[in-house]
Amino acid sequence: MKRFFSLLLLLIFIPKIDAQEYFPNNESVQNKNNNYTAFTNAKIFVTPTQVIDKGTLLIQNGKVINAGKTVVIPKNTIVVNLEGKSIYPSFIDMYTTFGIEKPKRGEGGRQNPLYDTKKEGYYWNEHIKPETDAFQNFQYDNTKAEELLKAGFGVVGSHVADGIAQGSGILIALNNEDNSKRLLANKITNHFSFTKSSTTNQAYPSSLMGMIALLRQMYFDLDWYKNGNSTTTDLSLEAMINNQKLVQIFAAEDKLNSLRAAKIAKEFGLNYIFKGAGNEFERIEEIKKTNASYIIPINFPEAFDVSNPYLASQLDFADLRLWNQSPTNLKVLSDNGIIFALTTDKLKKMDDFRTNLLKAIQYGFDKTKALEALTTIPASLLGKSNEIGSLKNGSLANFLITSGEIFDKKTTIYENWVGGSKYVIKDITAKDIRGSYDLTVDNTPYKLVIKGEITAPESEIKTLDSTKVNSKISLANNWISLIVKSKDSVKTNFNRLTGYIENSPNLNGKVIFFDGKESNWSAVKTAAFENEKPKDKGKDEAKNNTIIPVSYPNIAFGNAEKPKQETLLFKNATVWTNEKEGILTETDVLVKNGKIAAIGNNLNEAAATVIDAKGKHLTSGIIDEHSHIAISNGVNEGGHNSSAEVTIEDVVNSDDINIYRELAGGVTTSQLLHGSANPIGGRSAIVKWKWGAAPDEMLYKDQPKFIKFALGENVKQANWGINNPTRFPQTRMGVEQVFTDYFQRAKEYEATWKKYNAASKKNKGKMPRTDIELQTITEILNQERFISCHSYVQSEILMLMQVAEKFNFRVNTFTHILEGYKVADKMKEHGVGASTFSDWWAYKFEVNDAIPYNGPIMHNAGVVVAYNSDDAEMSRRLNQEAAKAVKYGNISEEEAWKFVTLNPAKLLHIDNKVGSIKVGKDADIVLWSTNPLSVYAQAEKTVIEGTVYYDAKKDEAKRVAIDKERNEIIGQMLEEKNKGMNTQEPKKRIKVEYHCDTLED
Structure with missing residues (x-):
């Protein structure tokens, strides 16, 4: 029996070895080194808060044996005296794509949108692929590993960053010497994002709200599947089940997206670690309330080159502020008690990591907290505190040897040991030969000055008449090599000096002349090296920019x-x-x-x-019944002909400047509607424009439930371009069939659940699958959710009312409704309201019959009429739109004003709270x-x-303050350029203003 299980384990393990040759277990062919190595007289950071002065670190077989002041050193131990040096745990980056090739689209490139997956046995949506295994896609990258090692990293987590559910990640030790010690965990993390997969052309989801809805549906499906209700095997959900015990990482990549993902986590009892964006300081109160841990990048934006005032004027104020405030993000997070690790993700080059981290420290980030964010915290988040992140007994021998404090600009990192294998960054044995010398080459005198860093010196040679000679010096294993550029060899008659550095302060060796002859040289030290005191440039670099306070x-x-x-x-x-x-x-x-x-x-x-x-x-x-402002990453979820499962509530953008403009136009409440890309759109959000509040704080409390439907050209894809019209429906009669089909499916869905709930415990059978989309449509049938329908042509208006009556409910509102005057009597009979434009017409074919008398005619027929904007610009002057009812329809001023106040409140079923001035409202x-x-x-x-969100007098003061602040930041950027810092070209931020027919790229 034992032999049977041994063979079984072998058979299971062999495919892994065959599939993955990068972690062979080849100890049998390696010469094992069981010697001890002791590093003595060093300042040892066992953890960021446990520090030993003049201590000893003892390692063996790639692990820490002991660290302390009185460590017993065994016989035959290799002893390395590190007097004056420091030892730190190597850094950990738990969020990388190290060793993972960027996923590529399959053969055929971009094709027509795919609506149903062709993959059998997997989840119905190809952007959900938890079965992806980074271990199977990994190939160790020595070159990239060296970059990370030089930056101080010893361990990285890596994953395939593709899709919404991205699969499992691995943990790798950056051991360039011993490949058998690289793999620390072949499955340790489970990854998610708000990014579609690049390897599929599946159309759904096409928006952020669609991605959120898809994640919700996935978790409902996972729970349903896990409880044994499916009759078929789903390899994606099987993988998700297996990955549930892993560390869950969600790449939010934005402060508001972190809040959105946190809602999903709360809803399903999940514990995500959020990969942030570096702008968390802008919403720190809300970020803190998530009670989550974070992985934070430090890819601070470069200053813009604002030397051209015209180009500088194109810069968005928010971009100027972000540059100014970003270096404070780590301090703000730390001061608010938020647990976070740091990552190199999104950096243009690895050298920027140390530069930016030192900048964050310069702006108040505590050094001990910085070290924790690179060592003990990521180790703890990964559940690997006993192995990595510290130098406690039994931990992996992952450590850095430095010349001093790790976060001092002058400190040199000499070596990075990973798993007991040494990676040399700078020669620790290099002797300090810096200083001033009298140089004699074959009896010819010169002046020599050696400066710079100990391990990277710089040379300067002058003749006796002070003529400068261009030269370059290098050190390796205590050998000095000094080369004179060919164009200056005439001045010196030699082109190379070499020599071995003895313990003497003086230098000597062999000289090679440009004609190939050889002789001797010597250099007598006349003065010790002194660090140059930078003048103005140094002062500028040490000076922090004045940080602009965060606003709301x-x-x-x-x-x-x-x-x-x-x-x-x-x-x-x-x-x-x-x-x-x-x-x-x-x-x-x-x-x-x-x-x-x-x-x-x-x-x-x-x-x-x-x-x-x-x-x-x-x-x-003013109440705007039909608006599309303040929505993040897509107003349309057009990937399916029905997207009833999505909701605008998930994607309210509290940072949209249009909110302030609405307030300046007297708008206090808006219904944010899904677009008109499909017959059955998404659920809406009714919001109050509380400028400065978080997205959820803007949502109207206990709001009635609404959903967007649409008719006409948009839903049948008549205007989508030649590559898009492939989705059903393609005709107006097809649109009617979509409605009929979905309402019938919803009736059957509800009946299935009623039957299941009514059955006794013994006879319940398998639980029906929760379907958010059909649940929503069921609410319409039960008159628990109201339809606001995009409409133009009278035939379609009549059609939807007939379909509704067939299923025994009523349409709540026809929006646009520019041919409503033709069927006003039928609308009154049906009981539907109208939210229309005052005088927009002829902007597309199906609007040819629109007239400016439309609203008044419907009003006079007894229909509740409102004027809406459907446009960020028009919403700022809805008061003037209301006045057009007086002009075109002889409506009284009082009644016309109700078109943008009380009437839309009635259409939204909130007139008991807003829409008029009445005691108690x-x-x-x-x-x-x-x-x-x-x-x-x-x-x-x-x-x-009762809160003033717009004040015209304060607005004037804000404009003055904005101009002042803008000039101040531009001045700071000019200083950055004058100091020789990297800058970027000014970029004008192009903001997409959403309309009904706006599609995401």
Whole structure:
């Protein structure tokens, strides 16, 4: 039986060896070295906080035997005296792609979009590939390893960075001498990202919200599969099950994405370590609340070359700030108690790692914390504290030998030992020959000065008449070699000096003349070397730039502090109540605890801030029923003809400058809608524009459930280009069939669950699969979720109402609805509202019949009508759009104003809280300089729940401050260039403004 199990284990192990030849177990053919090596008289950092002065480090067989002041040194031990030197644990980078070839697309290159995977036995989406095994894709890279070794790294984690679920990673010791000691773990991490795979052309997902929805569905499927409910084997989910006990790493790559991934982690009880982006300081409060650990890059942006003022003016204010503030990120994270490791990921070159880390330390990052982030913390996060990250007894002999403190600019790293194998970076035996000499070459006198670093000296030779001779000096194993450039050999008559360095302060050796003759040379030391004291340049390098304080959000027009709720008393305003009281003149409005507390005359409140509103107009905030601003990485999930599983709530972008512009236009609430790429789009997000708040804080509390549907040209791909129209539907009648099919599937899905839930425990059978998409559509059938439908042509408008009635529900809102005037009576009968444009028409074929009287005609027919923007620019002047109802339809001013306030609130089912000025409603109000329907009206204050988020006077002060700050940072960048630092060409940030039909590249 024992022999049987031995053979079985051998058979299991052999394929690994065959598939992977980079970690052979060849101890039988190597000469094992069992000798001890003792490093004495060194300052030893056993851990960042456990330090031994004049201690001894004893190693054997690649491991630490002991470290201390009184270590017993066995006989026949190799003793290395490191007096004056320091020993540190080698660094760990747990997030790299070391040794992994960049994944390539298969044969055929870019093809038409793939909608269904052709891979059998794997997960239905090819961007989910947890079966990827970095161990099977790995090939040790000596050249890259040397770069990492020189930077101080001894161990790296590596993985295949491709896809949303990327598979398992490995842990590698950078042992260039002994390949049998390289593999520390063939599976240690499990990787995720918000990036599609480059090896497949599968269309879904095409947006960030689609990726988030796909991850959610994957975890639901994983739980369902793990509990034995599937009748088939899924190799991807099998791999995911096997990977669940590994360290889970999520490459968020942005502060807001970290918050998004943290929501997924909380929802499914996961413990992700987030790979950050270096901008975490901008949302540190929210980052801290994730309670997660992080892996942080230090690829600080280079200064822009702002010497050309025209090009400098193109730079986005946020990019200027990021350059100025990035070096503080590590300090901010550390000061807030966030556990993080450091990574070399995203660096242009490895030399930048030390440069940037020293810069972060210069800006306040604690040196001990820095060492922890490179040693004990990554070791702990990987669950390998007993093996790596310290020099405790039994740990791998991974350590650095340095000339002094590791994070001192002048410190030299001499050697990097990994698993007991030495990698020489700089010659530790090199003697200090720096100084001034009287040089004599074949009886001809010269002056010689040797300066620079001990292991990388620089030479300067002058003749007696002070003529400079270009020369280059090098040291190796105590041999000196000094070469004179050929063009200067005439001045010296020789082109090379060589010699062995003795213990004497003087130098001598053999000289070779340019004609091949040889003779002797000698150099008598006349003065010791003194470090040159840098003049202005050194002072500039030591001086930190003034760091601009973070604002909320950390872009132009951000607030120095998050705005706070106030008690406000508006006196003597013209109040547009939108209630039966109509428009009140010379009226006071009291705002308290975020609500409208009182409306009347001669109101008083001792604690209130009094605002003189005489001659001004006070209205409820504008509500935009159809908006696409403040959405991250895609307004459309067009990979499928239905994307009911995605939600805009996942991708609200709190840092969009359009939010501030909306507030300046009096907008307080918007519905952020999915685009119109597919018949059944994604779920919407109703938001209040709380400028400076985090994305989740902007979401309307307990908001009604909405989803975007679409009709017309966009969904049938008539305008997608020649390579795209391959997805069903391709016709308007196909669109109707999509709706019918999905509603029928949803009915059957619900019936399946009802049957399962009603069955007794004994007869339940296999649990149905949770399908987020069909769950959402079921909510529509049960009238728990409302449809806002993109529409133009009357035939399609009638069609969707008929489909809805067939399945016994009602469409909530037709948006655009530019032919609504043709079917207003049918809309009234169905009970659907209209959210339209005031006067947009003829911008594409299906809009040819649009007229500016559309809104008033529907209104007069009894349909609830709102005007929306669907556009970042128009949303800033919806007050003027409302006025067009007066111009084109003879609608009263009061009723026209409801088109952008109370009516959209009704369409969104939030009119019990917003849309009018009424006691008890949310204090979402705007103070206008004059009649809000006037083209001259300006919003002077925009208030949401009693908090002032826009103030025209403060806006003026912000503009002055922005100009000042911009000039200050540009001045800092000019100094960087003058100091000879690297700079980059100015780049104008191109911001995509989303519309219904915007598709991600």
